[in-house]
Amino acid sequence: xxxxxxxxxxxxxxxxxxxxxxxxxxxxxxxxxxxxxxxxxxxxxxxxxxxxxxxxxxxxxxxxxxxxxxxxxxxxxxxxxxxxxxxxxxxxxxxxxxxxxxxxxxxxxxxxxxxxxxxxxxxxxxxxxxxxxxxxxxxxxxxxxxxxxxxxxxxxxxxxxxxxxxxxxxxxxxxxxxxxxxxxxxxxxxxxxxxxxxxxxxxxxxxxxxxxxxxxxxxxxxxxxxxxxxxxxxxxxxxxxxxxxxxxxxxxxxxxxxxxxxxxxxxxxxxxxxxxxxxxxxxxxxxxxxxxxxxxxxxxxxxxxxxxxxxxxxxxxxxxxxxxxxxxxxxxxxxxxxxxxxxxxxxxxxxxxxxxxxxxxxxxxxxxxxxxxxxxxxxxxxxxxxxxxxxxxxxxxxxxxxxxxxxxxxxxxxxxxxxxxxxxxxxxxxxxxxxxxxxxxxxxxxxxxxxxxxxxxxxxxxxxxxxxxxxxxxxxxx
Amino acid sequence: xxxxxxxxxxxxxxxxxxxxxxxxxxxxxxxxxxxxxxxxxxxxxxxxxxxxxxxxxxxxxxxxxxxxxxxxxxxxxxxxxxxxxxxxxxxxxxxxxxxxxxxxxxxxxxxxxxxxxxxxxxxxxxxxxxxxxxxxxxxxxxxxxxxxxxxxxxxxxxxxxxxxxxxxxxxxxxxxxxxxxxxxxxxxxxxxxxxxxxxxxxxxxxxxxxxxxxxxxxxxxxxxxxxxxxxxxxxxxxxxxxxxxxxxxxxxxxxxxxxxxxxxxxxxxxxxxxxxxxxxxxxxxxxxxxxxxxxxxxxxxxxxxxxxxxxxxxxxxxxxxxxxxxxxxxxxxxxxxxxxxxxxxxxxxxxxxxxxxxxxxxxxxxxxxxxxxxxxxxxxxxxxxxxxxxxxxxxxxxxxxxxxxxxxxxxxxxxxxxxxxxxxxxxxxxxxxxxxxxxxxxxxxxxxxxxxxxxxxxxxxxxxxxxxxxxxxxxxxxxxxx
Numbered sequence: 001x002x003x004x005x006x007x008x009x010x011x012x013x014x015x016x017x018x019x020x021x022x023x024x025x026x027x028x029x030x031x032x033x034x035x036x037x038x039x040x041x042x043x044x045x046x047x048x049x050x051x052x053x054x055x056x057x058x059x060x061x062x063x064x065x066x067x068x069x070x071x072x073x074x075x076x077x078x079x080x081x082x083x084x085x086x087x088x089x090x091x092x093x094x095x096x097x098x099x100x101x102x103x104x105x106x107x108x109x110x111x112x113x114x115x116x117x118x119x120x121x122x123x124x125x126x127x128x129x130x131x132x133x134x135x136x137x138x139x140x141x142x143x144x145x146x147x148x149x150x151x152x153x154x155x156x157x158x159x160x161x162x163x164x165x166x167x168x169x170x171x172x173x174x175x176x177x178x179x180x181x182x183x184x185x186x187x188x189x190x191x192x193x194x195x196x197x198x199x200x201x202x203x204x205x206x207x208x209x210x211x212x213x214x215x216x217x218x219x220x221x222x223x224x225x226x227x228x229x230x231x232x233x234x235x236x237x238x239x240x241x242x243x244x245x246x247x248x249x250x251x252x253x254x255x256x257x258x259x260x261x262x263x264x265x266x267x268x269x270x271x272x273x274x275x276x277x278x279x280x281x282x283x284x285x286x287x288x289x290x291x292x293x294x295x296x297x298x299x300x301x302x303x304x305x306x307x308x309x310x311x312x313x314x315x316x317x318x319x320x321x322x323x324x325x326x327x328x329x330x331x332x333x334x335x336x337x338x339x340x341x342x343x344x345x346x347x348x349x350x351x352x353x354x355x356x357x358x359x360x361x362x363x364x365x366x367x368x369x370x371x372x373x374x375x376x377x378x379x380x381x382x383x384x385x386x387x388x389x390x391x392x393x394x395x396x397x398x399x400x401x402x403x404x405x406x407x408x409x410x411x412x413x414x415x416x417x418x419x420x421x422x423x424x425x426x427x428x429x430x431x432x433x434x435x436x437x438x439x440x441x442x443x444x445x446x447x448x449x450x451x452x453x454x455x456x457x458x459x460x461x462x463x464x465x466x467x468x469x470x471x472x473x474x475x476x477x478x
Numbered sequence: 479x480x481x482x483x484x485x486x487x488x489x490x491x492x493x494x495x496x497x498x499x500x501x502x503x504x505x506x507x508x509x510x511x512x513x514x515x516x517x518x519x520x521x522x523x524x525x526x527x528x529x530x531x532x533x534x535x536x537x538x539x540x541x542x543x544x545x546x547x548x549x550x551x552x553x554x555x556x557x558x559x560x561x562x563x564x565x566x567x568x569x570x571x572x573x574x575x576x577x578x579x580x581x582x583x584x585x586x587x588x589x590x591x592x593x594x595x596x597x598x599x600x601x602x603x604x605x606x607x608x609x610x611x612x613x614x615x616x617x618x619x620x621x622x623x624x625x626x627x628x629x630x631x632x633x634x635x636x637x638x639x640x641x642x643x644x645x646x647x648x649x650x651x652x653x654x655x656x657x658x659x660x661x662x663x664x665x666x667x668x669x670x671x672x673x674x675x676x677x678x679x680x681x682x683x684x685x686x687x688x689x690x691x692x693x694x695x696x697x698x699x700x701x702x703x704x705x706x707x708x709x710x711x712x713x714x715x716x717x718x719x720x721x722x723x724x725x726x727x728x729x730x731x732x733x734x735x736x737x738x739x740x741x742x743x744x745x746x747x748x749x750x751x752x753x754x755x756x757x758x759x760x761x762x763x764x765x766x767x768x769x770x771x772x773x774x775x776x777x778x779x780x781x782x783x784x785x786x787x788x789x790x791x792x793x794x795x796x797x798x799x800x801x802x803x804x805x806x807x808x809x810x811x812x813x814x815x816x817x818x819x820x821x822x823x824x825x826x827x828x829x830x831x832x833x834x835x836x837x838x839x840x841x842x843x844x845x846x847x848x849x850x851x852x853x854x855x856x857x858x859x860x861x862x863x864x865x866x867x868x869x870x871x872x873x874x875x876x877x878x879x880x881x882x883x884x885x886x887x888x889x890x891x892x893x894x895x896x897x898x899x900x901x902x903x904x905x906x907x908x909x910x911x912x913x914x915x916x917x918x919x920x921x922x923x924x925x926x927x928x929x930x931x932x933x934x935x936x937x938x939x940x941x942x943x944x945x946x947x948x949x950x951x952x953x954x955x956x957x958x959x960x
Contacts (some may be wrong), residue, residue, distance in 0.1 A: 042582050046802045048575065048683040049562045049584060051716050081798050081843075092801020142817065144806065198872045273844035275853055278687035278795055281717055 010162035017193035024152035036145035044150035046090030066184040071106030079277040088133035101127035122159040165229040229255040243371030333370025375404035389413040417464040482507040484644040485716035488701040502552025506535035515577040522640040526599040547672035551594030556640040557650035561599035562681035571615035572827030586679020602636030610902040628886040631661030638665040649695040656906025659918035661930025663881035674913035675720040678713030684799040699948035703727035731949040736770035741874030745781040757928040759924030765956040784908035790856030797840030829872035881931035
């Protein structure tokens with residue numbers, strides 16, 4: 001199979017929950033993890049006679065996302081009914097937006113990464129819709145939990161601008177970073193609040209026409225998206241290579257068998273019979289509202305990254321620190337009062353992120369507050385502690401939750417810079433090793449390290465190495 | 479005398495209740511007795527709420543005694559079985575909801591409860607409000623109190639018959655294409671469909687959301703005004719409901735029609751209509767002229783397309799609105815092997831023939847490749863019809879037409895011919911498509927002693943014009959309801 005002769009064309013449809021307290025069309029809570037059917041009411045259960053009332057906060061979050069992705073915000077959009085039967089869809093239709101999405105156009109820039117150039121991925125649209133409930137299949141019965149029914153979603157549809165599984169992964173990571181930056185979504189894939197459908201086709205490299213596309217539905221991890229696309233590209237190339245035609249169909253990813261399989265035709269509807277939702281007035285967004293939202297926008301990842309580079313970090317450092325808003329915010333929380341922003345970046349990228357990663361918890365829950373790490377780093381700069389002492393202190397702070405000052409004091413990690421004490425220790429070491437002193441003075445420079453180590457040992461490892469160096473040099477010279 | 483309490487109008491009864499000449503309990507018991515006597519003949523109610531009504535009447539009496547009594551306090555009303563009533567089953571005259579007890583009240587039910595109204599029962603209707611004769615009810619047809627071989631009209635036939643037979647003093651109906659006005663006309667009572675959005679639809683089981691509207695049945699125009707005042711007004715639970723202030727409709731009843739310009743659309747006096755109907759309406763127009771109104775011929779040129787447009791738009795909306803009856807969360811559930819079969823069998827067993835016909839028609843109208851030709855075109859016709867009315871109202875303040883081409887027809891007469899049945903609404907449907915207020919008031923009888931209704935139509939939110947004109951006509955005494 002000559003894979004190099006082919007090019008994949010990929011477009012993604014990402015569904016993400018919006019961070020609202022209440023649902024899209026009723027007052028029920030959106031909290032994840034409640035008892036089944038605890039967060040429901042007649043409206044999100046689709047009882048006879050109920051009507052939807054739009055949650056304005058949803059429009060604000062959709063606009064934030066749209067502005068972050070450079071979209072045009074529609075001053076007037078309408079809701080539509082999308083009809084299909086599924087037991088978890090209470091009304092038998094989903095309220096969505098069809099011909100008039102709230103955001104049109106726009107793009108997401110992918111930074112350069114390794115071999116790949118920076119890329120611009122165009123968006124088709126972003127629209128608002130409601131989520132369905134969740135079927136739970138048991139051995140003798142199926143149950144439905146409607147807690148998720150009516151939770152607000154936005155669907156972000158990209159143009160077919162992606163060319164590989166890695167592209168898709170990079171796009172999703174960037175998109176999730178943006179959503180988290182603007183507080184539109186928590187992007188938690190494990191809670192189903194970030195899901196992706198992938199449209200994949202292949203064509204001969206250089207061809208203008210698109211190949212027949214398949215749609216892989218409902219992928220809920222970056223890994224699955226990348227694996228499924230990789231598999232699907234290979235499968236389609238094989239079909240084309242062997243003279244066949246790729247059937248246009250809807251697929252599911254079987255993550256255990258690592259293959260795509262067609263959905264049963266009954267598992268999805270072919271004709272959604274969209275028509276305008278008569279129970280809701282048009283969604284009107286006055287220009288003043290867009291401007292108000294624009295004024296409240298935080299710095300976006302691309303801008304922050306560029307600023308970090310301007311402020312002296314490398315592209316790589318800026319990239320790692322801005323990939324997640326929480327990390328970047330943490331980094332900036334460490335900085336006040338520090339002279340060396342590079343060592344702060346280093347500390348966050350290594351010590352802080354390692355601890356967070358190993359704990360499996362969210363950054364905020366895994367590590368001491370940024371201000372305490374800042375205090376620790378300030379003590380290094382002021383030569384009050386050694387780098388090693390700082391690392392020991394940091395590990396202790398992670399466990400105890402105590403502050404930097406008290407940890408250093410309790411554990412006696414403060415550095416001794418008292419010149420008289422150090423001079424006395426130096427004298428003691430030199431007096432005990434007359435032979436080595438003579439060798440050094442005869443030109444064996446390497447012995448200097450031995451004296452430093454011995455003095456440090458004599459002082460219980462807490463002496464300021466710079467002062468030891470200076471003192472020893474003077475005494476050995478004299 | 480107490481045995482005649484049910485014959486009072488709401489205005490009369492309210493005055494007697496306030497003066498403590500009668501108690502709400504006496505009035506309610508009298509209506510319940512009347513129901514017990516009449517129901518075997520009429521079948522106007524699906525559920526009679528005797529126990530609840532007596533309790534509500536007791537509470538109303540307490541309020542009346544305390545001097546805290548709004549206009550509808552202690553008044554026995556019939557409620558179409560399309561309104562969600564907390565704790566009382568709401569069937570929509572369908573097998574699929576036969577045992578459905580809503581956990582909430584419709585907004586208008588809440589408002590009536592707050593006024594202290596008494597609900598004597600849930601009235602019969604065409605299943606899901608689809609029909610013009612109340613023959614499409616899973617609980618059997620309602621018969622016309624004027625002639626029990628004839629239909630009461632529909633879909634709110636139970637409410638119309640109940641008021642006409644004095645089983646209650648007033649009632650609630652809903653009107654999507656004529657479902658209040660046509661049965662009001664057939665039963666000889668007043669039936670008002672307000673402007674679309676004037677009254678909240680929250681808790682009203684949806685048939686066609688962009689057309690459905692809540693309204694009262696009453697024995698007089700004044701009573702209709704009293705009920706409407708309680709029903710109308712902004713509701714945060716219905717985002718299509720107007721925030722416009724609600725006038726005191728009763729105060730609009732000035733007693734005359736001086737200076738009123740009445741438009742008479744030439745397209746509404748069609749060949750094939752019962753001559754006695756035309757005669758009665760023309761006579762009513764003469765009465766109006768005698769009390770200071772003028773008449774002018776107008777044209778509503780797109781009237782001929784109204785029925786076709788209606789049956790595309792209404793059925794399309796219905797096909798989605800009725801998708802929720804899937805056997806999963808409430809209502810009838812058939813036994814089946816899997817979810818999809820469960821849905822199919824539940825619906826096959828639960829819905830009647832007319833409901834199935836309209837769901838199929840609406841599903842087709844929305845299908846890929848047909849949307850533009852059917853649903854979208856229906857909506858365009860709707861705009862043309864609305865424009866017709868707008869132009870007509872440049873020349874007149876009120877439009878007067880017959881309500882239906884005939885008086886009440888015989889049971890079974892049109893059941894095998896849906897298209898003929900649909901024509902019963904030919905004069906009322908365009909009013910829904912345009913979102914206008916319309917009222918049916920009795921204006922005569924035919925040679926079979928069956929009531930004839932006259933329809934008054936006004937511009938959006940001009941319910942006061944309709945009520946004033948209707949009341950003025952009643953006062954002429956040109957026609958006295960029996």
